[in-house]
Amino acid sequence: MYAQMIKSTGKTVKTLDEMDPQERAFQERIDAGGKIEPKDWMPDGYRKTLIRQIGQHAHSEIVGQLPEGNWITRAPTLERKAILLAKVQDEAGHGLYLYCAAETLGVSRDQLTRDLLSGKMKYSSIFNYPTLTWADMGAVGWLVDGAAIMNQVPLQRTSYGPYARAMVRICKEESFHQRQGFDIMMKMANGTDAQRKMAQDALNRFWGPALMMFGPSDENSVHSAQSMAWKIKMNSNDELRQKFVDQTAPQAAYLGLTIPDETLAWNEERGHYDFAQPDWSEFFDVLKGNGPCNTERLEARNKAWDDGAWVREGLMAHAAKRRSNQFAAE
Amino acid sequence: MSAALFEFLTRMGDNTLVLGHRVSEWCGIAPVLEEDIALANTALDLIGQTTLWLSLAGEVEGKGRDADALAFHRDVWDFRNLLITEQPNGDFGQTMMRQFLFDCWHVLYLDALRNSSDARIAAIAEKSLKEVTYHFERSAETVIGLGDGTEESHRRMQAALNRLWPFVGEMFDSDAVDQEMIAQGIAPDPQALRPAFDAKLTDVMAKATLAIPGDDFSHAGGRNGARHTEHLGHMLTQMQWLQRAYPDATW
Ligand SMILES: [Fe+2]
Ligand SMILES: [Fe+2]
Numbered sequence: 001m002y003a004q005m006i007k008s009t010g011k012t013v014k015t016l017d018e019m020d021p022q023e024r025a026f027q028e029r030i031d032a033g034g035k036i037e038p039k040d041w042m043p044d045g046y047r048k049t050l051i052r053q054i055g056q057h058a059h060s061e062i063v064g065q066l067p068e069g070n071w072i073t074r075a076p077t078l079e080r081k082a083i084l085l086a087k088v089q090d091e092a093g094h095g096l097y098l099y100c101a102a103e104t105l106g107v108s109r110d111q112l113t114r115d116l117l118s119g120k121m122k123y124s125s126i127f128n129y130p131t132l133t134w135a136d137m138g139a140v141g142w143l144v145d146g147a148a149i150m151n152q153v154p155l156q157r158t159s160y161g162p163y164a165r166a167m168v169r170i171c172k173e174e175s176f177h178q179r180q181g182f183d184i185m186m187k188m189a190n191g192t193d194a195q196r197k198m199a200q201d202a203l204n205r206f207w208g209p210a211l212m213m214f215g216p217s218d219e220n221s222v223h224s225a226q227s228m229a230w231k232i233k234m235n236s237n238d239e240l241r242q243k244f245v246d247q248t249a250p251q252a253a254y255l256g257l258t259i260p261d262e263t264l265a266w267n268e269e270r271g272h273y274d275f276a277q278p279d280w281s282e283f284f285d286v287l288k289g290n291g292p293c294n295t296e297r298l299e300a301r302n303k304a305w306d307d308g309a310w311v312r313e314g315l316m317a318h319a320a321k322r323r324s325n326q327f328a329a330e
Numbered sequence: 331m332s333a334a335l336f337e338f339l340t341r342m343g344d345n346t347l348v349l350g351h352r353v354s355e356w357c358g359i360a361p362v363l364e365e366d367i368a369l370a371n372t373a374l375d376l377i378g379q380t381t382l383w384l385s386l387a388g389e390v391e392g393k394g395r396d397a398d399a400l401a402f403h404r405d406v407w408d409f410r411n412l413l414i415t416e417q418p419n420g421d422f423g424q425t426m427m428r429q430f431l432f433d434c435w436h437v438l439y440l441d442a443l444r445n446s447s448d449a450r451i452a453a454i455a456e457k458s459l460k461e462v463t464y465h466f467e468r469s470a471e472t473v474i475g476l477g478d479g480t481e482e483s484h485r486r487m488q489a490a491l492n493r494l495w496p497f498v499g500e501m502f503d504s505d506a507v508d509q510e511m512i513a514q515g516i517a518p519d520p521q522a523l524r525p526a527f528d529a530k531l532t533d534v535m536a537k538a539t540l541a542i543p544g545d546d547f548s549h550a551g552g553r554n555g556a557r558h559t560e561h562l563g564h565m566l567t568q569m570q571w572l573q574r575a576y577p578d579a580t581w
């Protein structure tokens with residue numbers, strides 16, 4: 001999940017009776033499974049929460065290029081290099097669709113970018129972890145794209161039309177990424193001793209951070225209750241995390257790798273795996289900017305933006321000249 | 331096997347491998363999101379073309395080396411790419427100028443290769459040309475936009491052209507390998523492509539308001555492997571590290 005700790009209005013969720021007619025009509029439309037489109041009336045809180053959520057998701061796609069881009073120039077075969085390039089290109093494309101979806105809510109891509117670069121807006125905590133070996137390309141695809149899909153598949157039914165449609169396109173590609181990641185893990189897990197060691201090490205380092213992607217338990221969160229009433233959040237964080245563990249545990253067993261959680265066990269009664277919570281103090285550290293790569297990631301994005309200023313200005317100046325020449329010719 | 335044919339195919343495959351690698355170094359740090367996507371796409375096309383050329387090279391050589399073995403287990407002196415492709419990215423302007431100069435040659439060369447007497451080569455050229463035509467349109471458009479943009483972008487593009495100009499001449503060098511390819515109807519004479527190249531170049535540089543340097547000096551040593559620049563070795567330390575550190579592994 002690429003959106004974490006999104007704050008909505010902060011007040012308790014209104015009942016239909018407490019709403020004025022406009023807001024009630026809006027809520028009833030959502031309750032009936034209808035879609036909200038950019039030109040429709042919407043409560044201020046709905047708009048603001050969506051901008052935060054879609055913006056954070058878009059930023060995650062953009063920053064997410066960095067940990068994987070880290071291995072493109074060191075990919076082990078031409079085919080793996082091509083697959084990784086295509087994946088990173090997809091992620092940039094996801095960023096683009098999502099910025100477009102956010103723009104329909106009245107915020108510009110430039111504004112969102114400035115908020116990312118200044119640190120005002122966040123991106124998913126997972127991209128603040130380093131990718132240290134080639135096996136990390138497998139682990140990221142398998143676990144990170146895997147966790148993202150858990151959250152994004154239900155969001156295809158979200159109430160905001162442009163967001164839902166962006167998710168439909170994105171989900172197709174994410175499941176492809178997950179399969180490619182798993183394929184890398186298979187090769188590694190069935191490879192030499194060194195490769196098996198790399199694969200296990202990658203799982204050890206990414207397991208906790210992957211569980212954190214869903215965010216802390218939000219059973220009692222007002223923000224989550226409001227977002228769920230608006231159908232911009234479809235499941236609780238714990239529900240999605242459980243689903244992720246249930247899906248991933250047998251896959252790890254199939255690979256012959258050990259999930260770094262001694263308490264992990266199938267619970268017959270619940271029909272789910274029991275598992276240990278990740279280290280939430282680490283999660284809050286990462287959120288505060290103290291993850292292993294927060295500084296590098298923001299530096300890299302800021303440098304790219306600053307170094308690119310002359311290019312953006314140059315191309316804009318040229319486009320303006322062209323327009324005025326056209327005008328003069330008419 | 332024909333030694334000259336192998337040599338010719340590694341020239342084609344090493345150009346796309348080395349330039350594809352350079353372009354892929356931009357991943358995630360381009361000036362705008364649209365450029366991130368476009369650069370990744372260019373790199374992806376070039377790496378795809380590399381697989382086609384080097385697979386055929388391995389087949390022609392007949393020693394059991396596939397495209398990966400050729401890409402990741404040869405040292406600098408065995409590489410046959412044009413020196414321009416191994417030049418560092420520099421700023422975005424230098425990267426796009428390098429791309430334009432290469433694309434401009436690549437389009438013409440591939441176009442001629444479509445008539446190769448070797449059907450396998452004609453097929454690779456046919457497929458590659460579709461992609462490369464698009465690369466050329468984009469790089470030309472970017473060079474024009476930045477050349478004729480702001481004062482700063484103009485200054486940077488002129489500097490990029492001056493910096494890369496001494497590497498243009500090598501594209502049109504012709505040696506014994508070329509003579510054999512010409513004799514067998516496999517590939518065109520590089521020299522014969524120069525007028526068409528100059529025409530395209532002159533057109534784009536005029537629109538970009540950039541001055542083509544007058545000095546015709548050109549470096550050589552990439553396409554015959556005699557003397558690469560120092561940059562290629564550093565690229566290989568990164569590109570080939572994993573394969574050499576874990577030679578028993580398959581990935
Ligand atoms: Fe994505
Ligand atoms: Fe992703």
Ligand SMILES: [Fe+2]
Nearest residue numbers: 091145174177
């Ligand atoms: Fe993905």
